[in-house]
Amino acid sequence: MMSMATNKILIVYLIAVNVATFFVYGIDKWKAMHGKWRISEATLIGLAVAGGSLGAWLGMAVWHHKTMHKKFKYGIPLIIVAQIAIALLASCRTKQVVELPAPVHEHRYEPEHSASVFLVMYDAEVGKAPLLEAIEHYGCEVVYDYHSFNGMALKKPVNKTLEETMQLFRKVKGVLTVEYDRMYRLTDPVKPRVEIK
Numbered sequence: 001m002m003s004m005a006t007n008k009i010l011i012v013y014l015i016a017v018n019v020a021t022f023f024v025y026g027i028d029k030w031k032a033m034h035g036k037w038r039i040s041e042a043t044l045i046g047l048a049v050a051g052g053s054l055g056a057w058l059g060m061a062v063w064h065h066k067t068m069h070k071k072f073k074y075g076i077p078l079i080i081v082a083q084i085a086i087a088l089l090a091s092c093r094t095k096q097v098v099e100l101p102a103p104v105h106e107h108r109y110e111p112e113h114s115a116s117v118f119l120v121m122y123d124a125e126v127g128k129a130p131l132l133e134a135i136e137h138y139g140c141e142v143v144y145d146y147h148s149f150n151g152m153a154l155k156k157p158v159n160k161t162l163e164e165t166m167q168l169f170r171k172v173k174g175v176l177t178v179e180y181d182r183m184y185r186l187t188d189p190v191k192p193r194v195e196i197k
Contacts, residue, residue: 013051014051017047017050017051017052017055018051018052018053018054018055018058019055020047020052020055021047021048021052021053021055021056021059022052022055022056022058022059022062023059024039024043024044024047024059025044025055025056025059025060025063025065025066026059026062026063026065027039028044028065029063029064029065032065041066041069041071041072044056044066044072045071045072045075045076045079048075048076048079049079051083053076053079053080053083054080056072056076056079057076057077057080060072060076112182112183113180113181113182113183114180114181114183115162116155116156116162117143117153117154117155117156117181118153118154118156118162118165118166118169118178118179118180118181119151119152119153119154119177119178119179119180119181120151120152120153120154120169120172120175120177120178121149121150121151121175121176121177121178121179122150122151122152122174122175122176123150123174123175123176124150125174126173126174127174128150128152128174130172130173130174130175131152131169131172131174131175134168134169134172135152135154138157138160138165138168138169139157139159140154140155140156140157140165141154141155142154142155143155153181154169162180166178166180
């Protein structure tokens with residue numbers, strides 16, 4: 001996306017090149033009528049390609065110049081169409097995802113977690129034998145043994161705190177992570193995402 005300063009420079013350039021092209025076509029017509037040294041066709045078409053296509057088209061219409069030459073009769077309108085197409089393509093923007101900033105007064109949401117259940121992930125190569133041994137030793141209860149991945153949901157013993165039990169299981173051989181059993185509800189707040197075209 002171009003800045004405002006760049007847009008202004010581009011507009012001034014396009015106005016200047018179109019006005020200049022319009023008058024160059026008029027000068028060439030005058031030279032043709034008076035048998036003077038002419039401006040080359042390459043220069044006339046080059047000015048149109050350089051952004052002066054509307055000036056060239058108006059110069060052809062007003063000065064009745066080069067209207068019968070096929071490369072001008074069909075070429076200049078073709079250049080105009082191509083330049084409009086390029087301008088439209090350049091002005092297209094892709095969708096951008098913008099996250100809305102949270103209001104200053106809003107506190108960061110942390111989901112609740114179970115007061116007695118925690119999750120343990122273990123290394124498949126080590127296996128769950130050391131974990132099962134620790135479960136029995138500490139007096140934990142297996143709430144769920146996951147079959148889709150190497151993990152278990154465990155309930156802490158009554159005589160230990162959740163934090164204390166989780167700390168103990170972090171030291172067990174083969175244990176990769178020990179996490180809270182978080183509870184998410186459908187009513188929990190969601191951070192909004194806005195699409196801008």
